Amino acid sequence: MSLPNIITLGRFLLVPVVVWAIASGEPQIxxxxxxxxxxxxAVDGFLARHFGMQTELGAYLDPLADKALLISIYVALSVEGLIPRWVAIAVVARDVMIIGAVMLSVIMGRPVHISPLAISKVNTLAQIAFAALVLASNGFAFSLGPLMQVGLLAVGLLTALSAAAYLASWMRHMAS
Incomplete structure (x- = not known):
């Protein structure tokens, strides 16, 4: 168990606590x-890459922790009425589609190796930044104004583009 993997497991443990804080009206927490x-x-990735601490377990845990965190946050923000439902649905649907495609390729005997695409990295960054802005706005009682609409548009568009890119890559793999 490497230090980056321990940090990643800590991120998994933060997920229910963050959801609890949102649902309990503790927006600053x-x-x-x-x-x-x-x-x-960022820290676990930096340590893994720059200090040779990459592990096969970490390669699976890190994206799962990211998905657990983002899906949970977007659903919680939607349930609390802080973001429109369609955004949470888009975030969840993209990840379900990716996981479903990987599982289907394994079942069909054509396992696909999914590597993060550039659009996916930009999408994840946008999702994290937007969720942080919404949480900050709620926690510190300030309005996002037009930034709310810009954030919604960016997350929606990038999520759709990322889903389409993964779907196209998966379809190419399955057709080859």
Whole structure:
């Protein structure tokens, strides 16, 4: 068990606590814990890459922790009425589609190796930044104004583009 993997497991443990904070009307706690989770993602990746601590377990755990965090946050923000439902549905549907495609390729005897695409990395960054902005706005009582619409548009568009890119890659793999 490497230090980056321990940090990633810590991020998994933060997920229910952040959701609890959102649902319990503790927006400042939710914001700070979400930021901590985001920083932990950067730290574990940096340590793994720059100090030769990459492991096969970490290659699976890290994206799962990211998905657990983002899906949970977007659903919680939607349930609390802080973001429109369609955004949470888009975020969840994209990840379900990716996981379903990987599982289907394994079942069909054509396992696909999914590597993060550039659009996916930009999408994840946008999702994290937007969720942090919404949590900060709620926690510190300030309006996002037009930034709310810009964030919604960016997350919606990038999520759709990322889903389409993964679907196209998967279809090419399955057709070859």
């Amino acid at each position: 939710a914001f700070f814990l979400f930021v901590l989770a985001g920083v932990s993602d």
